[in-house]
Amino acid sequence: MVNFSKRQLKIISIVKNNEPISGEEIAKNLGVAKTTLRNDLAILTMTEVLDAKPKVGYFYSGQTTPPLLFDKLFQTNVESLMMPPMIVKQDMSVYDAIVTLFMYDVGSLYVTDDVGELSGVVSRKDLLRATINNTQMGSTPVAVIMTRSPNIITVKKDARVLDAGYLLLQHKIDSLPVVDQVNSSNVIGKITKTVITEYFIKSGLDIESNNY
Numbered sequence: 001m002v003n004f005s006k007r008q009l010k011i012i013s014i015v016k017n018n019e020p021i022s023g024e025e026i027a028k029n030l031g032v033a034k035t036t037l038r039n040d041l042a043i044l045t046m047t048e049v050l051d052a053k054p055k056v057g058y059f060y061s062g063q064t065t066p067p068l069l070f071d072k073l074f075q076t077n078v079e080s081l082m083m084p085p086m087i088v089k090q091d092m093s094v095y096d097a098i099v100t101l102f103m104y105d106v107g108s109l110y111v112t113d114d115v116g117e118l119s120g121v122v123s124r125k126d127l128l129r130a131t132i133n134n135t136q137m138g139s140t141p142v143a144v145i146m147t148r149s150p151n152i153i154t155v156k157k158d159a160r161v162l163d164a165g166y167l168l169l170q171h172k173i174d175s176l177p178v179v180d181q182v183n184s185s186n187v188i189g190k191i192t193k194t195v196i197t198e199y200f201i202k203s204g205l206d207i208e209s210n211n212y
Helices: 006-018 023-030 034-046 068-075 094-103 124-131 161-171 193-210
Strands: 050-053 057-060 087-089 108-112 118-123 175-179 187-192
Touching: 006 023, 006 034, 006 050, 006 057, 023 034, 023 057, 034 050, 087 094, 094 108, 094 124, 108 187, 118 124, 118 175, 161 175, 161 187, 161 193, 187 193
Parallel strands: 087 108
Antiparallel strands: 050 057, 108 118, 175 187
16 A cells, blocks of 8 residues: 555545645645645545545545555565566677677666676667777777766665656666665666566556456
8 A cells, every 4th residue: 555644644634624625725724835735636636535626626535545556556666577687797899798689689788897796787779879980899898888887777676666667767768777785786687668568558457357
């Protein structure tokens, strides 16, 4: 279940006791601006705890638990969907990296240093740029073209899938290295945009089919 904040619980109580009530009146009861409550009210209506009608106000809907899909997306963590990472050494040539990427049909390669810690990420776009007017692909190491720390976006295995998806969209990347809880330089998996999209769609279809 979603754990509502103290303010969200206060909003529920106010609506229960005063329904129908406008957003302005709720804000006045809490002593805050209406804009401050925008996210809270959105969450409470999306989870069907509250209902809203234009020019009327907010009602308590009686829904005490979030819909199944919403709840599932909040509860599922990255560990349950992560895949094995494709790890290469930083002295691998750009040519060999291209071969590896297409041989294993992956979108990114995670580069580690001599002690096995994450030092960079190489994407398809990085490799494409590196091939343009480059006649030394066989001798150029991936360390020259990779994205380096601290510019690597990572995620922990206990993070929500919803949060991982947000990071992928926010940074316009295709995958995230999943790193160890203690040592953030130790890659233990990966989570991709494709995997998350498939999971969201499958979850929605499963719940829809169970409702009929």
